[in-house]
Amino acid sequence: MALFSPRYRLTNKIVSALTAVAEAKAVIERARILPQLELKLRRQALIRMTHASTGIEGNELDTSQVAAVYDHQKVNAKERAVHEVKNYLGALKYIGQIVKANQPLTEKVVLKIHKLVTAKTLPPSQCGIYRKGTVQVVRHGTAQGQNKEVVYVGPEDTQVPRLMNDLISWLKKTEKENIDPVITAGIAHKEIAAIHPFTDGNGRTARALATLILYQRGYDLRRLFALEDYYNRDRAKYYRAVDLGKNYAARDTDLTPWLEYFVTGFKEEIDNVKAKILSLAGKKVSDNIEGQVFLHLDQLKILELLESRGVVRVRDVTTALKCPQRTAQFHLHKLKQLKMIEQTGRGPAAAYVLAK
Numbered sequence: 001m002a003l004f005s006p007r008y009r010l011t012n013k014i015v016s017a018l019t020a021v022a023e024a025k026a027v028i029e030r031a032r033i034l035p036q037l038e039l040k041l042r043r044q045a046l047i048r049m050t051h052a053s054t055g056i057e058g059n060e061l062d063t064s065q066v067a068a069v070y071d072h073q074k075v076n077a078k079e080r081a082v083h084e085v086k087n088y089l090g091a092l093k094y095i096g097q098i099v100k101a102n103q104p105l106t107e108k109v110v111l112k113i114h115k116l117v118t119a120k121t122l123p124p125s126q127c128g129i130y131r132k133g134t135v136q137v138v139r140h141g142t143a144q145g146q147n148k149e150v151v152y153v154g155p156e157d158t159q160v161p162r163l164m165n166d167l168i169s170w171l172k173k174t175e176k177e178n179i180d181p182v183i184t185a186g187i188a189h190k191e192i193a194a195i196h197p198f199t200d201g202n203g204r205t206a207r208a209l210a211t212l213i214l215y216q217r218g219y220d221l222r223r224l225f226a227l228e229d230y231y232n233r234d235r236a237k238y239y240r241a242v243d244l245g246k247n248y249a250a251r252d253t254d255l256t257p258w259l260e261y262f263v264t265g266f267k268e269e270i271d272n273v274k275a276k277i278l279s280l281a282g283k284k285v286s287d288n289i290e291g292q293v294f295l296h297l298d299q300l301k302i303l304e305l306l307e308s309r310g311v312v313r314v315r316d317v318t319t320a321l322k323c324p325q326r327t328a329q330f331h332l333h334k335l336k337q338l339k340m341i342e343q344t345g346r347g348p349a350a351a352y353v354l355a356k
Contacts, residue, residue, distance in 0.1 A: 029222070042224055045226045051063050052229045061082070090117075092211070113205055121201075130198065137244075185219075227269050298331055302320075303335070312351065
């Protein structure tokens with residue numbers, strides 16, 4: 001059987017949207033906004049991404065509860081729902097690490113993403129491991145006594161390793177052939193959904209993988225977008241767009257309609273990000289502080305440390321920066337003055353969190 005070779009057309013609608021995305025991308029990347037404001041937007045994007053991607057799969061946590069989980073606060077909700085949110089946040093954090101380390105996209109990375117999004121919600125033997133047996137996508141009836149309806153059947157489990165290997169090979173090929181990253185991400189999303197390589201968590205893995213591809217290929221857009229939010233606003237439209245037919249062999253392999261939906265959604269989300277960025281460009285936190293846009297490299301590292309950990313102490317900063325305690329205290333004090341971080345506790349119990 002031939003290697004994966006997706007079939008699609010670059011319609012006027014797709015080309016027009018991609019052109020608009022490229023223009024918005026340039027505006028977003030050039031805009032100068034305070035690090036504090038950018039961190040807040042990034043935090044909001046992570047929360048929106050997580051809320052939407054898990055919500056599509058039936059997670060009941062609202063945005064405020066997802067924000068609480070992000071802030072390491074206890075949430076009064078079902079344990080599984082909390083795990084799903086923690087898991088997706090963990091997967092997004094892993095994606096950031098992959099990009100920062102400039103690691104290539106491999107099959108191992110995809111398996112790791114799945115392992116992270118399904119931790120403690122699937123048996124360990126199914127986390128980050130291709131499924132054994134047939135997988136079905138079902139729709140449950142709402143009327144009393146109505147049976148569930150099988151809407152899609154994935155390929156045989158024996159085919160999954162080869163299909164996934166073919167997809168990864170194609171993704172590597174797209175870099176050499178300079179295929180547009182947005183197109184590549186959209187196709188990867190749809191093909192993961194079609195292969196359905198895992199027992200559960202295929203949708204979340206597909207959406208996270210699309211985000212990773214965009215981040216890796218120059219479309220991280222300061223990590224301020226949440227494409228999943230677009231899907232979640234009209235789930236019925238998303239389900240229709242990602243529709244796979246009855247089974248893998250009989251599916252419609254023309255990806256053009258899906259790509260029109262995917263690229264249009266990406267444009268809409270990027271337009272929203274551009275509008276937010278432009279509204280914040282040039283704003284100050286305080287009229288009494290000059291030169292706020294520029295931070296010492298070590299201060300930026302402290303903000304990144306806080307973004308990943310949620311809370312730090314002086315000893316964490318001295319370890320991360322490999323600097324004396326007095327230097328760490330100086331940088332923390334400066335960030336407090338700029339209202340980018342807040343202190344909790346005093347003396348030996350002092351800790352620092354990102355300002356809200």
